[in-house]
Amino acid sequence: MPHSDPALDELERYVPAVAEPEDFDQFWRSTLAEAATRPVLVDVRPEPTDLRLLDSWDVTFAGFGGDPVRAWYTRPAGVSGPLPAVVEYAGYGRGRGLPHERLTWPVAGYAHLLMDNRGQAGLYGAGDTADPHGRLGGPWPATWGILDPHxxxxxxLITDAVRAVEVVRxxxxxxxxxxxxxxNSQGGGIALAVAGLVDDLAAVLVTAPFLCxxxxxxxxxxxxxxxxIGRYLAVHRExxxxxxxxxxxxxxxxxxRRATAPAHFGIGLxxxxxxxxxxxxxxxxxxxxTGRPVPPPREMHVYPFxxxxxxxxxxxxxxxxxxxxRLGPTDTASRG
Structure with missing residues (x-):
């Protein structure tokens, strides 16, 4: 069923009063503090590919609960850096796939880390990170554990995403x-979460964000x-x-609301x-x-059709x- 949304001029003024738990900040501080008790980087191994202009590594890092989370780290071959980095989060039901599937950012000269989605791969794309925790709730990732925020x-997944920023650094x-x-989509919602939890990012780019x-x-x-979520509630009305x-x-x-980095948004109407x-x-x-007199720079690109x-x-x-x-030039001059 199509949604019913206001016209663009109303959307540009739409500021809903979103429910915010009193312990929201404490909840996330304690969650991330627990994750930070473990060293973030677990393993980095060169990944052979047929891409002569790029180098890739298979990265494993400690995410939520110390669980091993996989990622691809890819950068221009022969460039010693240091390079600006882009951390990318995949959409719902997708995993990290193969290292040659997402090349826009390393080809543009950035160091690129593509995080796997724990437990989600198989619907649209391949992945190899398990989610070993209980899945009480509905049968889909969006409903796993949905009866309790803990x-x-x-x-x-959000904790993994914050740790991904730590590991790329x-x-x-x-x-x-x-x-x-x-x-994009779930990845956009995750990027927004990270922007609200990590206060020294250089930029955040979000399209069609989920969880907003x-x-x-x-x-x-x-x-x-x-x-x-709706189908779960249709059965579990209580x-x-x-x-x-x-x-x-x-x-x-x-x-x-808590984000401080410059932001770039895109939405299809x-x-x-x-x-x-x-x-x-x-x-x-x-x-x-943020308490700042002037909010961080942001821009929106709308696609009406x-x-x-x-x-x-x-x-x-x-x-x-x-x-x-925003980030300035990449260091292609150091290519060997």
Whole structure:
């Protein structure tokens, strides 16, 4: 069923009062503090590929609970760096795939870390990171552990994502002061969460973000992933209060309010997966809770006739140009 969203001029003014738990900040401080008790970098191994212009490594790092999380680290071959880095988060149901599947950012001259999604691979793409924790709740990742924020799948995935920023800064040839995070759909929602939890990022790039204004989103979209939450509640009617409480700890609007990095957004106005109003809710409140007199720079690109695919290659070109202006040149002069 198509969503029902306001016109663009109303979306540009849409500032919903998103439920924010009183212990939201403490919840995430304690979660990340527990993760930080373990060294982040577990293993780095060169990954043979047939790409002569790029070098890749198979990275394992300690995520939530110390669980091993896999990632691909890829950079221009023969460049000693240090390079600005891009940490990318994959969409729902996807894994990291193979190292040659996502080449835009390393080909553009960046060090690129692509994080695997724990437990999610197999729906749209391959991956090899398990989620060994209990899956009480519905049968889909969006509903695993949904009755308690401490057990929710996205607590684990967001923690992994923060740790991914830490690990890229620990890798050789990375300029730790020039690290950006980005993602589309679920990856966009995860990038927003990281932007709200890590206060020294250089930039954040978000398209069609999932998990924003999530209480409203589950009433607007019947398709996955929001539809999975709705289908769970259609059976477990008594669970609505607990589910809404859990979702309030992972809402991208609440994270966006705390973000300090410059931000680049993209949204298709015909998106029925992540309704446009939910992304605008995050954009319109981005940086609002930082206490700064002027919020961090942000810009929005709207695609009136596109859905969840957004602006595709046109939007990626805009991202490339915007990020280059923010992070400065890559060090291709050091190529051997």
């Amino acid at each position: 057990h929710y799948h996205y607590r684990r 620990a890798l050789p040839g990375v300029d730790a002061g020039r690290v950006a995070v980005l993602g 204004d999530v209480q409203r989103a589950v009433t607007l979209s019947d398709v996955s992933p929001y539809g999975e 669970a609505e209060g607990a589910v809404r409480r859990t979702l309030s700890y992972v809402d991208g609007v609440t994270f966006a 015909r998106d029925t997966v992540c309704p446009p109003s939910t992304g605008f809710a995050a954009y319109n409140q981005y940086g609002a809770a 596109n859905g969840h695919e957004g602006g595709e290659a046109v939007h990626v070109r805009r991202q490339l140009r915007w990020l280059a202006a």
